[in-house]
Amino acid sequence: MLKFLIPLLLFIILIVFLAIGLTNDPRYIPSPLMEKPAPEFTLPRLYAPTATFSPELLKGKVWLLNAWTSDCVGCRQEHPHLLELARQDIVSLVGLNYRDSNQLAKSLLEQTGNPYRIVVTDTKGSVGIDYGVYAVPETFLIDRKGIIRYKHIGPLGPDEIYGTLLPLIKKLKQEPA
């Protein structure tokens, strides 16, 4: 009896592990940047190329950094939700235009609307590397001390925005700067 039970038991354990594996998203890789200071950078702004932006300017505020490109499908998916979020005026949304042409980025925002308070242009992708961006769109939530508190990979939908982001933003706004 035991002779059959042991292999059966092992088989069931194996199946359970494989089943758990199936529910995991292989594209989700936990970021080592979580709970670490947002990497500093200075980049030109899309609508004012002579002016620059760096995260330091938003110290003391809770803000979102959203990495996007004009040719990414997921970015178009989340775009209306970002516009809706911007309309509520709860949090500063900074767009990191990653490895894109300024012209294409501008024309897309003109066509579909601009949810960003500031758009910075990371033409060479070096800031993207510092933030460990590997699959646009990616969104970072940065607290008043300049620490990355949350990262989302892939398009943001209502579930992520209203279920996760907004409650977290509310909480972070109450923390001391």
Place this chain on the structure above:
Amino acid sequence: MKLTTQTRLSAVILLILSSLAVSVQAGVEVRKFSSDEQERRYHKLIDELRCLVCQNQNLADSDSQLAQDLRDKVYQMVTTDKTDQEVANYMVERYGEYVLYNPPLNSITSILWIGPIIGLLVAIFLLLYNIARRNKAKPVTLSEEDRKRTRKLLEDDSADDQKDDDK
């Protein structure tokens, strides 16, 4: 037009060769190194670092934009005399230990490293246990009655076989 076997064969060979040529390596940027040592280190590093976009390829094999950027970064770091450890740390700080094809031994990865050894030890133990048990087993002895029955059964069986053959 009829293809001769020979032309068909050479077409197949050509096809195989051309597909090989594509799959060799994507990381073929022309790089200049000040020493062979640097070049060797560069190739070793891009072989051991994973491309995050196409997860089952290394930086050397991947043609993605990010892999190209990261190869540039590795090149830049190697030519400015950064150690292999510094390059690996740079990548891990940004993308996590997932980028390393050769993960370091720590509390999270310990099961990866120790698991196979434990499996081997268990297998050896079970093997030795079974061998010992088999050696201990007593040979089966048959009584005279058993022998008679066995003989009878065997005879009946061969008689049946005979009948089958006759059919």
